[in-house]
Amino acid sequence: MTISEEYIGISQGSVISPLLANIYLHQFDLEITKKGYHLIRYADDFIILEQTQEIIARALSDITTTLQTLKLNLNEKKTRLIHAENGFVFLGYYIDINGKGPSKKAIGAISRKLDEITRSGKRRSIDERITDLKQSIKSWTNYFHTCRGIDPKNEVMLIALIEMSLELGDDEYAVKLIGKRKDFDIDQSDIWYRLGHLAKILGQKEEALNAFSQALSISPDHFQAKDSLKQLELVDEDVYSSIERLKRLIHHCPDLPQPYRDLAFCYSELGEYGQAQESFQQASKLEMKEEPEEKHKEKPQDKPITPPSIEPEQLIFSDEDISLFCSLFRGRKESFACQWVDEIGRRGFSTISRPLNPDEIKRHFNGIDTLGLYLMNEEDRVYLSVIDVDINQKALLEYATNEEEITKLHQLTNNDTARIVSICDDLKIPVLIEDSGYKGRHLWFFFSTPIPAKLARIFLKFIIEKAGKASSGIHREIFPDRDKVKGEGFGPLIKLPLGIHKRTNRRCLFLDREGNPISNQMEVLSQIRQITQQTVEEILLTYGVTSRTASIKEEENESPLIDSLLSGCGVISYLVKKARDSHYLDNSERVTLLYTLGHLGQEEKTRR
Known part of the structure; x- marks a missing residue:
C-alpha cells in the first residue's frame, strides 16, 4: 500500500x-x-x-x-x-445460572504460561520463581479477581497460588490449596517451611506443624522452621490432639521447657496426674539448665498438680423459670448444640437438629447436659449478644502451676469486666454478668426484637473501645463474631448460662457488680431490661459512630445531583454499586468516577 x-x-x-x-x-x-x-x-x-x-x-x-x-x-x-443452564462464554468468563468464573480457555492460557515460567526458571531460586509466577497470576487476577480454577502443577506454583489467594482475601480457597500439597513429593526444606508459614497465617495448626516438622526432618538445622515451630500455639480445647502436637514439637526441639509445661497442663486436664508430674519435672530440669545456679537455688518449689474436687451447687427453678429462660435465650430456631466429653478428655459440641424445648433446658439446669445456643437466626439477626472476657490461653499455660499468678489473672478478668460494665451503666445499657465456669466472664445483652448481627457487633465493639484496651493477659471476644452465616453453617455458638462447665464441674452463675454470685438466679432474669434497636442506633449516632452504621441502613442520603447522575447513567451507577459492594475498582474505573463525580463541585462535596 x-x-x-x-x-x-x-x-x-x-x-x-x-x-x-x-x-x-x-x-x-x-x-x-x-x-x-x-x-x-x-x-x-x-x-x-x-x-x-x-x-x-x-x-x-x-x-x-x-x-x-x-x-x-x-x-x-x-x-x-443457547439456554443459560448450558452456560456460555462472554469476555473470557464462563457464565451459567450458578454464576460466573474464568472460562476453560482463560484458565488454559494462564496454566500454559505458568508452566512455561516454571520450566524456564528451574535454575533460579525458589523466591525468584515464586515472584515471577505471582506477577503473571496477578495480571490474570486483575481481570478475573480470583485464582480459582488454576490447577497447580508443582509445589512452587502451589505456593504462588496460595499467596495470591491470600492477597485477594480468598482465605477459603487458600486453605483448599494448602490441602493440595499432598499431591506433590516435596524434598526441599525451604518449600516445606514456606508452606508451614502460609498454613500458620491461615490458622491451619495441624498443617503448619506438619510442614515445619517436614522441613526439620530434611534439614534439622533449618533455624526458621525451628523458630516458627516454637511459636505455634499447639494447645486448644482438644486436649488429646494438643498432646500429640506437643510431642512432635518436643521431638524436634527437646531442650525447650515450655512444651513440657504445656504437656503437664494437658495431662492434668485428662486426670493423668502421674504423667503430668513427670512432664512438669522435666520442664523444671530444663529450666534449671537455662538459669544461673544461684538463681534456681532460691526458686521456690511449685506445688504438685492435683485433681479438682469441686461439687457443683444445685439450682432451684420452676416451670415458670424455664419459660422465662426460653423467652430470653433465643437463637436459631431449628438447631441447638450439646456439649460432649469422651473417655480421654476431648470436648466439643454436637449439633442437635430440632428446636430447643423446655425438657432440654431442665436437663441443662440439672447438670445432666450442657447446652449451647446458635445465636444468629435464618435472617442473620440476633436476640442477644455477648462480650466474652477471658484469660489469654498463653498466659494461662505460662502460669498453669502458679496459683498466685492465676489468682492475679482472675482478678484482672474481674477488673476488665467491671470497666466494661461501668461503661454500660453510664450509657444506661442493661447487661448481665455470668461466670463462664472456667477462666472468664460472659456479658449478656438482650434485645427486644431481633436486630441485624452486623449492628449488634458494631454496638459491642463500640462498648469495648469505650472501655479501653484490655489488660495484659486478658482476651476479649464478641458474639456474634460475624455479620452473616455463609453456606450451610449454623453460625456462632455460645454456651448457655446456669449449666455445668464440663471442664471444671462448676455451675455458670450470674454475678453482681463485685463478682459475687447473685442469691436468686432466676429473679435477676425476670428483672433484666431488653434493649430496642432504636436505642442501639441512637447511642451509636450520639457518639458519632456514623461511618460504621451507615452501611446498616439500606437507604442512602444522596444529594439531588448525585441521584440524578446515578439514575441517568447506568455505567456510573454500576461503578458506584461495585465500589460499595466489593470495595474494589481497577484503575480505569477509578479514573472514570474521578472525572465524573469529581466535577460536581464543592457544594456537592460539602453535602456529602
Missing part, C-alpha cells in the same frame, strides 16, 4: 478501536433497547438475555436487520442461541 492509497477502517489493535466501536454502534444500542431487548455489549461483543426462545429468535432477526443498516454482519461462527 502506497502513501497515496485510501482505505476504510482502522488498524487492528489500535488504542482508539473500542472508543470508535462504541461511537459507531451507539445507534445499534438505541435501536435494540428501544425494541425492548436486554442487551449487554462490550465493543463488538454482545449478548441478549431473554425469557423465551421465541423472543430470542425475534431478537436475532432484528439484530441482523439493524446491523445491515450500519453495513455490518453477524459472525455466524461465533453467534449461537
